[in-house]
Amino acid sequence: MTTQKHDNLINGQWVAGASYAPNINPSNLADVIGDYAQADAAQLDAAVQAAQAAFPAWSTGNVQARADALDKIGTEILARREELGTLLAREEGKTKPEGIGEATRAGNIFKFFAGECLRLSGEIVPSVRSGVSVEITREPVGVVGLITPWNFPIAIPAWKIAPALAYGNCVVLKPADLVPGCAWALAEIISRSGIPAGVFNLVMGRGSVIGDPLVNHPGISAISFTGSQGVGGRIAQQCALNLKKVQLEMGGKNPQVILDDADLAQAVELSVQSAFFSTGQRCTASSRLIVTDAIYPRFLQAMQQRMASLKVGDALAAGTDIGPVSSLSQLEQDLDYVAIGQAEGAVLVAGGQRLQGSTEGFYMAPALLSDTSSAMRINREEVFGPVASIIRVKGYEEALAEANNTPFGLSAGIATSSLKYATHFKRHSQAGMVMVNLPTAGVDYHVPFGGRKGSSYGAREQGRYAQEFFTTVKTVYVGN
Numbered sequence: 001m002t003t004q005k006h007d008n009l010i011n012g013q014w015v016a017g018a019s020y021a022p023n024i025n026p027s028n029l030a031d032v033i034g035d036y037a038q039a040d041a042a043q044l045d046a047a048v049q050a051a052q053a054a055f056p057a058w059s060t061g062n063v064q065a066r067a068d069a070l071d072k073i074g075t076e077i078l079a080r081r082e083e084l085g086t087l088l089a090r091e092e093g094k095t096k097p098e099g100i101g102e103a104t105r106a107g108n109i110f111k112f113f114a115g116e117c118l119r120l121s122g123e124i125v126p127s128v129r130s131g132v133s134v135e136i137t138r139e140p141v142g143v144v145g146l147i148t149p150w151n152f153p154i155a156i157p158a159w160k161i162a163p164a165l166a167y168g169n170c171v172v173l174k175p176a177d178l179v180p181g182c183a184w185a186l187a188e189i190i191s192r193s194g195i196p197a198g199v200f201n202l203v204m205g206r207g208s209v210i211g212d213p214l215v216n217h218p219g220i221s222a223i224s225f226t227g228s229q230g231v232g233g234r235i236a237q238q239c240a241l242n243l244k245k246v247q248l249e250m251g252g253k254n255p256q257v258i259l260d261d262a263d264l265a266q267a268v269e270l271s272v273q274s275a276f277f278s279t280g281q282r283c284t285a286s287s288r289l290i291v292t293d294a295i296y297p298r299f300l301q302a303m304q305q306r307m308a309s310l311k312v313g314d315a316l317a318a319g320t321d322i323g324p325v326s327s328l329s330q331l332e333q334d335l336d337y338v339a340i341g342q343a344e345g346a347v348l349v350a351g352g353q354r355l356q357g358s359t360e361g362f363y364m365a366p367a368l369l370s371d372t373s374s375a376m377r378i379n380r381e382e383v384f385g386p387v388a389s390i391i392r393v394k395g396y397e398e399a400l401a402e403a404n405n406t407p408f409g410l411s412a413g414i415a416t417s418s419l420k421y422a423t424h425f426k427r428h429s430q431a432g433m434v435m436v437n438l439p440t441a442g443v444d445y446h447v448p449f450g451g452r453k454g455s456s457y458g459a460r461e462q463g464r465y466a467q468e469f470f471t472t473v474k475t476v477y478v479g480n
């Protein structure tokens with residue numbers, strides 16, 4: 001079988017990789033999507049140099065041209081959302097409707113930042129000295145390195161690339177090795193958008209080969225990373241040593257509180273959606289369901305019933321609720337954590353096994369563990385799969401304490417009909433995003449995204465707040 005070769009984009013040219021790696025469909029391991037270039041450190045260096053050379057003209061260039069290019073990219077993504085969403089489902093394993101939803105989000109992000117090109121503003125303030133005025137402006141940071149994860153193969157590249165370009169930076173994108181297909185498709189769209197050669201560069205390959213050279217390259221001014229806490233911590237150290245700006249979005253162990261006065265059907269639906277849809281592979285997934293005493297038996301039973309009706313299968317098949325896990329190593333990690341939870345004393349009340357599909361793939365029945373406590377590893381470490389645990393509590397105060405009893409702090413949800421508890425939770429949850437009667441996962445694209453504690457480091461992503469990271473402030477004093 002011959003597969004199409006996909007090259008890196010460096011200085012406006014498609015450049016063959018030092019080697020190629022196959023991109024394999026996790027729903028059907030016999031389906032090879034294509035071969036994708038694997039860059040070496042020399043190619044990475046060429047990409048950074050191209051971006052450096054493009055920076056002076058791009059960063060001071062016409063903002064209408066910038067806005068037009070981003071708008072064109074967004075328009076094409078939206079027009080091709082079905083095709084791109086299908087590619088996404090095929091390479092990552094989320095369902096086709098989820099893939100199309102993500103492609104739509106990516107298109108909308110480019111449209112939003114097309115508008116932001118024209119809205120960047122500063123301040124003019126009086127000086128404390130007579131005859132002097134002060135201007136505060138924002139300027140691009142330089143060449144930014146963007147390192148994106150495998151679980152959102154088009155939305156996360158979009159939400160880093162679009163603000164980077166809108167605010168006048170040049171980009172070197174290193175997408176996750178596991179899912180280069182959507183990043184390549186996005187790069188191909190960008191390459192025809194009118195953006196000058198070298199402003200945007202795609203360098204595919206393994207983190208172990210080009211990750212360190214990217215982070216440590218003297219031509220890179222800032223790194224924006226989404227991925228694991230372990231890798232994020234190392235990147236932060238390297239950036240600190242090199243005095244680079246850094247933004248990290250890492251894991252979550254997000255609580256979903258369910259109070260006695262919650263609407264049961266709604267609580268079950270939002271728990272299933274956050275814990276298991278997208279195969280639980282979201283940093284915003286609800287992995288800890290914190291349930292108060294009186295509703296607990298009804299909630300548990302309704303969850304088991306709802307989970308029994310979930311259809312796990314081929315991501316591209318109509319009617320699939322939950323696609324496969326994205327890789328074998330992730331599937332092994334998910335199954336390991338189910339066993340770790342049970343060894344710690346948790347009771348497996350639904351799913352938790354590998355499933356056979358009609359094709360060979362990484363299928364797993366979503367797992368629910370009951371009788372867990374916050375001290376257990378299953379409640380302290382991010383699993384990143386379709387695995388959730390229940391923590392039973394007496395009432396709201398204990399629920400809030402358990403929700404905050406975690407090294408992470410990305411998203412937190414509460415299901416309640418009480419204005420009093422909802423209001424208290426909004427203020428006292430130690431998370432960057434709080435959801436009232438909504439799933440912890442699935443966020444808007446035009447408002448800040450990010451967390452506290454071990455979940456995030458540096459400035460927020462998304463919306464207008466993205467300018468904190470992708471610009472640097474200049475204070476100008478003008479004498480008369």
Ligand code: UN1
Nearest residue numbers: 249282283284441442443
């Ligand atoms: C969402 O829940 O809509 O990697 C987005 C992640 C997050 C994105 C979640 N950065 O899962």
